[in-house]
Amino acid sequence: MRTEQITCPLCEATCGLTVTLEGDQVRSVRGDDADVFSRGYLCPKGASIGALHHDPDRLRAPMVKRDGEWHAVGWDEAFAVIAARLPPIIAEHGKDAVAVYAGNPAVHNLSTALYGRALYKAIGTKNFYSASSVDQMPKQFAAGYLFGDPMSVPVPDIDRTDHLLLLGANPMVSNGSLMTAPDARGRLRAIRARGGKVVVVDPKRSRTAEQADEHHAIRPGTDALLLFALVRTLFDEDLVTLGRLAAHVSGVDEVRALAEPFTPDAVAPITGLAADEIRRMARELAAAPAAAVYGRMGTTTQAFGTLASWLVEVLNTLTGNLDSPGGAMFPLAAAGQANVQPGRRRGFTHGRWRSRVRGLPEVMGELPVATLADEIDTPGAGQVRALITVSGNPCLSTPNAGRLAEALPRLDFMVSLDIYLNETSRHADVILPGPSLLQRAHYDVALYQFGVRNVANWTPPALTSTLPQEWETLLRLTGIIAGTNDIAALDAFVAAEYARRVGVEVPDGRTGPARLIDILLRGGPYDLTLADLEAAPHGIDLGPLCPRVPDVLATPSALVELAPPAITADVPRLAAELAHPPNDQMVLIGRRQLGSNNSWMHNIAPLVRGQNRCTAQLHPTDATRLGLTDGARAVVTSRAGKVEVPVEITDTIRPGVVSIPHGWGHGQDGTRAAVAAAHPGVNSNVLTDELLVDALSGTAVLNGIPVEITPA
Ligand SMILES: Nc1nc2c(c(=O)[nH]1)N[C@H]1C(S)=C(S)[C@@H](COP(=O)(O)OP(=O)(O)OC[C@H]3O[C@@H](n4cnc5c(=O)[nH]c(N)nc54)[C@H](O)[C@@H]3O)O[C@H]1N2
Numbered sequence: 001m002r003t004e005q006i007t008c009p010l011c012e013a014t015c016g017l018t019v020t021l022e023g024d025q026v027r028s029v030r031g032d033d034a035d036v037f038s039r040g041y042l043c044p045k046g047a048s049i050g051a052l053h054h055d056p057d058r059l060r061a062p063m064v065k066r067d068g069e070w071h072a073v074g075w076d077e078a079f080a081v082i083a084a085r086l087p088p089i090i091a092e093h094g095k096d097a098v099a100v101y102a103g104n105p106a107v108h109n110l111s112t113a114l115y116g117r118a119l120y121k122a123i124g125t126k127n128f129y130s131a132s133s134v135d136q137m138p139k140q141f142a143a144g145y146l147f148g149d150p151m152s153v154p155v156p157d158i159d160r161t162d163h164l165l166l167l168g169a170n171p172m173v174s175n176g177s178l179m180t181a182p183d184a185r186g187r188l189r190a191i192r193a194r195g196g197k198v199v200v201v202d203p204k205r206s207r208t209a210e211q212a213d214e215h216h217a218i219r220p221g222t223d224a225l226l227l228f229a230l231v232r233t234l235f236d237e238d239l240v241t242l243g244r245l246a247a248h249v250s251g252v253d254e255v256r257a258l259a260e261p262f263t264p265d266a267v268a269p270i271t272g273l274a275a276d277e278i279r280r281m282a283r284e285l286a287a288a289p290a291a292a293v294y295g296r297m298g299t300t301t302q303a304f305g306t307l308a309s310w311l312v313e314v315l316n317t318l319t320g321n322l323d324s325p326g327g328a329m330f331p332l333a334a335a336g337q338a339n340v341q342p343g344r345r346r347g348f349t350h351g352r353w354r355s356r357v358r359g360l361p362e363v364m365g366e367l368p369v370a371t372l373a374d375e376i377d378t379p380g381a382g383q384v385r386a387l388i389t390v391s392g393n394p395c396l397s398t399p400n401a402g403r404l405a406e407a408l409p410r411l412d413f414m415v416s417l418d419i420y421l422n423e424t425s426r427h428a429d430v431i432l433p434g435p436s437l438l439q440r441a442h443y444d445v446a447l448y449q450f451g452v453r454n455v456a457n458w459t460p461p462a463l464t465s466t467l468p469q470e471w472e473t474l475l476r477l478t479g480i481i482a483g484t485n486d487i488a489a490l491d492a493f494v495a496a497e498y499a500r501r502v503g504v505e506v507p508d509g510r511t512g513p514a515r516l517i518d519i520l521l522r523g524g525p526y527d528l529t530l531a532d533l534e535a536a537p538h539g540i541d542l543g544p545l546c547p548r549v550p551d552v553l554a555t556p557s558a559l560v561e562l563a564p565p566a567i568t569a570d571v572p573r574l575a576a577e578l579a580h581p582p583n584d585q586m587v588l589i590g591r592r593q594l595g596s597n598n599s600w601m602h603n604i605a606p607l608v609r610g611q612n613r614c615t616a617q618l619h620p621t622d623a624t625r626l627g628l629t630d631g632a633r634a635v636v637t638s639r640a641g642k643v644e645v646p647v648e649i650t651d652t653i654r655p656g657v658v659s660i661p662h663g664w665g666h667g668q669d670g671t672r673a674a675v676a677a678a679h680p681g682v683n684s685n686v687l688t689d690e691l692l693v694d695a696l697s698g699t700a701v702l703n704g705i706p707v708e709i710t711p712a
């Protein structure tokens, strides 16, 4: 028996885990009490890492489809198929004929996080898509214009705040997002234990709301109105204080003028919150010694996602809480942080190109996945004919998934880098699996950029793998495009690029992601090397967040640009909402579940037991009106599609709202996941509508979808 310390790569919380192994068998997984960040915390998913590693359905060899039949093949054969079919498509139809979709686990995986770019650049397609456009893009869009860099997303300083206003986030279940905070539950409880206040705005009395001091059941999609009314109250009652940032902020008067129509009285009937309550919320926010406003999925994946994300930071700024301890602060990661060179003034732009069919704007080098099916379906120059998915399951996770599933078989060629034969990869011609998460090194290069403390922790592989590492696979694919099979040379080239960007020499003696992390650490702000991290298996704590303004600012003016025209241009669309009194149309929202990880951990038996069920939650008054009883089956219909799902009646949900979790809908023909097939659930993204997007960022609206509900 031996133990290994790992950082869990399954969600954003970066918990340290102790894995006990006997030979190549996982005997137990426990929270690592000595981890400098997570101090022993783990969730049910982390505890299931052994089951995931040993899952017999997890792919152990490349798969090639011939005449509709899957064959496990050797690596050379799989790459030969790709080499024969992909380059001719590019030669005949151009680079944009190949689309890429990178899914969520690509961010949590050192190989894909560091080497994906090499492949995507080699292809050079404008049709790059990722889970960002069904997730956090509005926050990055707002940060880009406010602070000059889309990676400069402030995180709530949860460990020191006195007042936390959370909108559309459920960290008790999600474990936090764009707020890397292991044991978010404990950290939230600590706010109240030290006399602080937690206020939750959510159409559902979520677990987080249940543990908060206050819950406001807002009508879905109306957060931007509420936030503007809070801003307006701050101005009306003379509560604006920029504090230390006074000399570093522009646009305050513009914001004051823009807030004019959004009085608490005007937004009250639409948001469902009383005007007096809104005023009180603003006063308490302003009065708290240190307060943070934080918005997540419920505020980003809605029709006014970017405006809501912008207003969150406007509130943090106007209350003097931006860049201030206990407020909303900018982390300073040890490796790979984009915003560490003072004096950058390039600013941020979007819309450098537009999608061919719907003219949706590019943001951060990608197009909204809500339009991927359009690009496959619509003939003409630039039509997408091939797709590479990298750790993504868009057939379950993107809007109007039913349409996408019909579009994928029309592709000439599709490759999936994936560890399962699932709802998406079943459409591929070739599947390239990676080693299990215990068989690869890890360092959370992406999520430490959003940490509530600055921490660095390196995980060497706990077990060896017979499969190539995914960075090698990505470089082999890069080589197929670039016409070389010298993987070592490509790796050296990538290393030289990283070293050049951070201004250090390439160190000797390592290859792959270890070398890249060593480079990024050496070029980072803490004078660390990988050897330092290797000597600290429980991580290195680099301390609480420190103020970073003005150095962090990269806007052309070197100020926090509080009223950027690229964002304020959308305010009239929001103001128009004031004239639309709500009707009684039911709307769909989503919810996350403790045992789920988006779509892909439902094949782990311990995680699909008990409460982790795919149901449509309805308020008792709606159920009665619609003639539905608890456990009865309902048909839920939207413009995009229809599902039949069991009803769960609960007064935790706001009347007029139905909640169905995403990531279900398993057991489809040609998939290989026995446990998931036995607990299929329904795909809620058959209902979400690809035509509904946040106007500025193109991010999909996943919350607030109009639906009809009838008994089955
Ligand atoms: N209605 C609705 N839809 C949503 C959401 C919502 O709240 N509501 N949430 C959205 C959000 S926030 C996100 S991030 C997306 C997620 O959407 P995606 O990123 O598209 O999908 P996932 O479900 O995370 O699927 C991940 C895929 O990666 C594979 N995988 C797992 N580990 C590895 C690995 O190590 N290597 C490789 N190569 N593959 C691996 C899995 O088998 C699976 O196929 O869903 C979005 N969709």
Ligand SMILES: Nc1nc2c(c(=O)[nH]1)N[C@H]1C(S)=C(S)[C@@H](COP(=O)(O)OP(=O)(O)OC[C@H]3O[C@@H](n4cnc5c(=O)[nH]c(N)nc54)[C@H](O)[C@@H]3O)O[C@H]1N2
Binding pocket: 011, 012, 104, 135, 167, 168, 169, 170, 171, 173, 174, 175, 176, 177, 201, 202, 203, 204, 206, 218, 219, 220, 221, 222, 223, 296, 297, 298, 299, 302, 589, 590, 591, 592, 593, 594, 595, 596, 597, 598, 599, 703, 704
């Ligand atoms: N257990 C578990 N953990 C996860 C994941 C998972 O699938 N399972 N996924 C991970 C990923 S990829 C992400 S991005 C994060 C997301 O992390 P969070 O954003 O914290 O998680 P969600 O559960 O999506 O929380 C969204 C909340 O918004 C509410 N909501 C819906 N519509 C509205 C609205 O219009 N306004 C407001 N104010 N609220 C609204 C919902 O009721 C819900 O409670 O979680 C991560 N962690």
Ligand code: SF4
Binding pocket: 008, 009, 010, 011, 012, 013, 014, 015, 041, 042, 043, 044, 045, 046, 047, 175, 182
């Ligand atoms: S909270 Fe996230 S990081 Fe921590 S054990 Fe669970 S899945 Fe892993």
Ligand SMILES: [Mo]
Binding pocket: 104, 131, 135
């Ligand atoms: Mo996500």
